[in-house]
Amino acid sequence: MKIYNFAAGPAVLPLEVLKNVQKDLVEYEESGMSVMEMSHRSQVYQTIIDDAEKNLRDLLDIPANYKVLFLQGGGTLQFSMIPLNLLKVKAGYINSGHWSIKAISEALKVGYVDILGSSEDKDFTYIPRITNIPEKDLDYVYYCDNNTIFGTKFNYVPETKRPLVCDMSSCFLSEKVDVSKYGLIFAGAQKNVGPAGVTIVIIRDDLLDSPSNLPTYLRYKIHADKNSLYNTPPAFNIYVCGEVFKWLKRIGGLDEIHKRDVEKAGLLYNYLDSSTFYTTKVEKESRSIMNVTFNTPSADLDCEFVKDAEKMGLVNLKGHRVSGGLRASIYNAMPLDGVKELVKFMDNFAKKHQKG
Amino acid sequence: MKIYNFAAGPAVLPLEVLKNVQKDLVEYEESGMSVMEMSHRSQVYQTIIDDAEKNLRDLLDIPANYKVLFLQGGGTLQFSMIPLNLLKVKAGYINSGHWSIKAISEALKVGYVDILGSSEDKDFTYIPRITNIPEKDLDYVYYCDNNTIFGTKFNYVPETKRPLVCDMSSCFLSEKVDVSKYGLIFAGAQKNVGPAGVTIVIIRDDLLDSPSNLPTYLRYKIHADKNSLYNTPPAFNIYVCGEVFKWLKRIGGLDEIHKRDVEKAGLLYNYLDSSTFYTTKVEKESRSIMNVTFNTPSADLDCEFVKDAEKMGLVNLKGHRVSGGLRASIYNAMPLDGVKELVKFMDNFAKKHQKG
Numbered sequence: 001m002k003i004y005n006f007a008a009g010p011a012v013l014p015l016e017v018l019k020n021v022q023k024d025l026v027e028y029e030e031s032g033m034s035v036m037e038m039s040h041r042s043q044v045y046q047t048i049i050d051d052a053e054k055n056l057r058d059l060l061d062i063p064a065n066y067k068v069l070f071l072q073g074g075g076t077l078q079f080s081m082i083p084l085n086l087l088k089v090k091a092g093y094i095n096s097g098h099w100s101i102k103a104i105s106e107a108l109k110v111g112y113v114d115i116l117g118s119s120e121d122k123d124f125t126y127i128p129r130i131t132n133i134p135e136k137d138l139d140y141v142y143y144c145d146n147n148t149i150f151g152t153k154f155n156y157v158p159e160t161k162r163p164l165v166c167d168m169s170s171c172f173l174s175e176k177v178d179v180s181k182y183g184l185i186f187a188g189a190q191k192n193v194g195p196a197g198v199t200i201v202i203i204r205d206d207l208l209d210s211p212s213n214l215p216t217y218l219r220y221k222i223h224a225d226k227n228s229l230y231n232t233p234p235a236f237n238i239y240v241c242g243e244v245f246k247w248l249k250r251i252g253g254l255d256e257i258h259k260r261d262v263e264k265a266g267l268l269y270n271y272l273d274s275s276t277f278y279t280t281k282v283e284k285e286s287r288s289i290m291n292v293t294f295n296t297p298s299a300d301l302d303c304e305f306v307k308d309a310e311k312m313g314l315v316n317l318k319g320h321r322v323s324g325g326l327r328a329s330i331y332n333a334m335p336l337d338g339v340k341e342l343v344k345f346m347d348n349f350a351k352k353h354q355k356g
Numbered sequence: 357m358k359i360y361n362f363a364a365g366p367a368v369l370p371l372e373v374l375k376n377v378q379k380d381l382v383e384y385e386e387s388g389m390s391v392m393e394m395s396h397r398s399q400v401y402q403t404i405i406d407d408a409e410k411n412l413r414d415l416l417d418i419p420a421n422y423k424v425l426f427l428q429g430g431g432t433l434q435f436s437m438i439p440l441n442l443l444k445v446k447a448g449y450i451n452s453g454h455w456s457i458k459a460i461s462e463a464l465k466v467g468y469v470d471i472l473g474s475s476e477d478k479d480f481t482y483i484p485r486i487t488n489i490p491e492k493d494l495d496y497v498y499y500c501d502n503n504t505i506f507g508t509k510f511n512y513v514p515e516t517k518r519p520l521v522c523d524m525s526s527c528f529l530s531e532k533v534d535v536s537k538y539g540l541i542f543a544g545a546q547k548n549v550g551p552a553g554v555t556i557v558i559i560r561d562d563l564l565d566s567p568s569n570l571p572t573y574l575r576y577k578i579h580a581d582k583n584s585l586y587n588t589p590p591a592f593n594i595y596v597c598g599e600v601f602k603w604l605k606r607i608g609g610l611d612e613i614h615k616r617d618v619e620k621a622g623l624l625y626n627y628l629d630s631s632t633f634y635t636t637k638v639e640k641e642s643r644s645i646m647n648v649t650f651n652t653p654s655a656d657l658d659c660e661f662v663k664d665a666e667k668m669g670l671v672n673l674k675g676h677r678v679s680g681g682l683r684a685s686i687y688n689a690m691p692l693d694g695v696k697e698l699v700k701f702m703d704n705f706a707k708k709h710q711k712g
Contacts, residue, residue: 001388002388003387003388003389004390005388005393007393007394007395007398008395009395009588010392010393010394010588010591011393011395012389012393013390013392013393018382018392019382020392021381022378022381024546025374025377025378025381026371026374026375026378028484031359031495032357032358032359032361032669032671033359033361033368034369034374035552036366036369036374036551036552036596037361037363037368037369038363038366039363039364039365039366039367039672040366040552042363042672072428072429072430072433072553072590073428073429073433073573074428074587074588075572075587076572076573076586076587077428077429077571077573079571079572079573080554080571080572080573080574081571084571089393102572105572106571106572109569109570109571110621135415158564188588194392194451195392195590195591195592195593196392196396196588196589196590196591197553197554197589197590197591197592197593198553213465214465215433215436215437215440215462215465215574216432216435216436216458216461216462217430217432217433217436218436218571219427219434223363230432231430231431231432232365232430232544232546232552233552233553234367234428234552234553234590234593235366235551235552235553236551236552236553236592236593237553237590237592237593242391278595313388315388316395316398320576337380
């Protein structure tokens with residue numbers, strides 16, 4: 001049976017990429033070894049990581065005064081590394097839910113935090129509209145662009161003259177971004193980019209300086225000075241990310257993938273909007289095109305939905321334990337057919353259970 | 357041409373494991389997806405990580421009062437996590453070279469360090485014999501068991517009543533170890549265990565408590581409480597490690613692999629000892645069976661050796677930049693034939709260049 005995987009991350013990868021990785025798994029090109037066996041100091045691996053960085057720079061049009069780092073530790077470690085490197089006195093955070101709260105709690109271990117806005121009043125079902133940020137004394141302004149759990153996404157870039165720091169984990173490479181508006185962007189790979197175990201950080205040169213008494217691994221400057229090869233990197237994971245970057249370039253870059261993502265999400269949202277059975281709590285202007293959250297009329301039916309969908313090969317549709325309900329994560333690598341199958345299933349399920 | 361990869365890490369993996377991983381790369385068993393695409397909260401992945409842990413526990417006979425953690429950040433992050441979690445006032449470190457010096461410099465950011473012994477006087481070509489450790493006030497005693505760069509290995513376990521902490525990165529799973537003698541053992545995967553990007557930590561329960569103001573990712577307790585699933589783990593990397601553990605069990609466990617490792621190293625050391633062309637600086641009783649360091653009569657010939665060997669498919673024999681010379685890393689997955697080919701090449705090279 002054909003399986004469509006709607007997991008929020010780790011998530012579906014392009015089949016073409018998986019097949020290429022499979023082909024070269026035992027021996028990469030004519031190197032005589034697997035990428036997993038390669039010294040990270042070898043010429044062949046240097047080419048792999050250089051190409052990965054170059055293709056990412058091309059895709060996002062990253063300016064020359066930004067470094068690209070491939071790190072370990074996921075978003076969780078970034079929640080700490082950001083304040084440890086950048087927070088001298090006080091930082092501003094926008095609270096759009098679970099992952100920004102985690103980031104805030106790590107920042108509070110380092111310094112003062114101003115909450116610039118929050119959507120907690122409505123269970124994070126919308127994105128707070130933040131204007132006129134009181135910039136004085138803020139070392140940086142932080143927000144989480146796409147909120148995987150709630151299915152919300154910023155449809156604007158907060159305006160500030162202070163360095164803007166953004167967790168783009170779950171919308172990274174789903175659209176063009178003006179990198180020059182940011183001081184630091186980070187993204188865990190396991191949504192749109194590759195296997196879990198690598199986190200991409202894009203950081204402006206002037207933010208690299210950090211206290212030298214920090215643990216060495218936690219200093220951006222150390223990794224930047226050595227082009228992510230200060231210590232042994234997650235070499236195979238970076239290689240797979242590089243293959244995804246190549247795939248994105250082949251299909252036409254971020255304009256093309258964004259078009260596809262909008263089409264997929266549109267299909268699902270249009271169906272939800274037309275349905276009298278399903279509801280979605282997220283305000284229209286805050287909708288994510290990566291994670292679509294919705295509910296049937298009851299928690300019991302939500303459960304049944306997940307089970308029945310699984311029987312049809314539509315898996316991982318259960319919402320996050322924090323929010324409950326249902327969630328379809330439809331990242332870059334989810335084919336349009338997967339969304340079509342989902343909508344078809346949803347419609348059948350609604351007809352079966354709808355009273356009236 | 358058949359390639360034998362003598363890299364110090366990332367390093368050679370068992371061909372059988374690579375072939376299994378390749379077979380299942382696009383679809384793992386009948387899950388409908390690659391391991392790289394699996395939610396780390398899914399039942400199928402839970403089985404993968406549980407099996408990996410169980411097989412590792414079997415191999416090393418890890419007592420029940422020890423936790424096994426699969427972390428990110430490599431040895432470099434462990435150099436910091438250890439003092440941040442365990443160092444209240446002062447710790448004792450044995451200095452056996454490069455990697456212990458790195459660990460010491462991270463500990464010095466946290467507290468006081470007593471250097472319990474050092475082999476710096478002879479360029480780390482031997483292992484200091486430490487007895488009667490002055491235990492008073494030491495939060496723990498730290499050493500690096502196998503020194504990849506210099507080719508040395510402790511042939512004893514330092515005796516102490518304080519928690520013993522050991523970097524076993526480059527000799528992990530090459531022999532049985534009495535885990536109960538240790539408070540904490542760690543090992544980067546990329547030598548004997550799997551692809552870079554996962555670090556195994558074995559820690560005794562009573563050492564898990566740590567300051568709650570530490571960055572969350574850096575607290576052993578957080579990872580232990582969630583069985584390495586506090587945040588998204590390097591899921592694919594852990595899976596490959598698990599396949600290596602299965603392979604080790606299939607071939608007969610650590611007794612069998614140790615026998616093979618001793619045979620391989622014996623072949624190489626016997627040849628070196630009988631040679632009037634090659635020299636090895638390491639004292640006999642401190643020899644590593646994982647990393648064999650040696651020299652030709654000159655640095656120029658060392659260079660030529662590396663180039664000529666490469667032409668014969670014997671790659672990555674250049675010594676570390678710190679020590680110079682030549683190095684053959686012959687980890688668990690290096691076949692005996694690889695060492696035989698190396699000795700044959702060495703002998704031919706010696707005959708070609710030996711004066712007399």
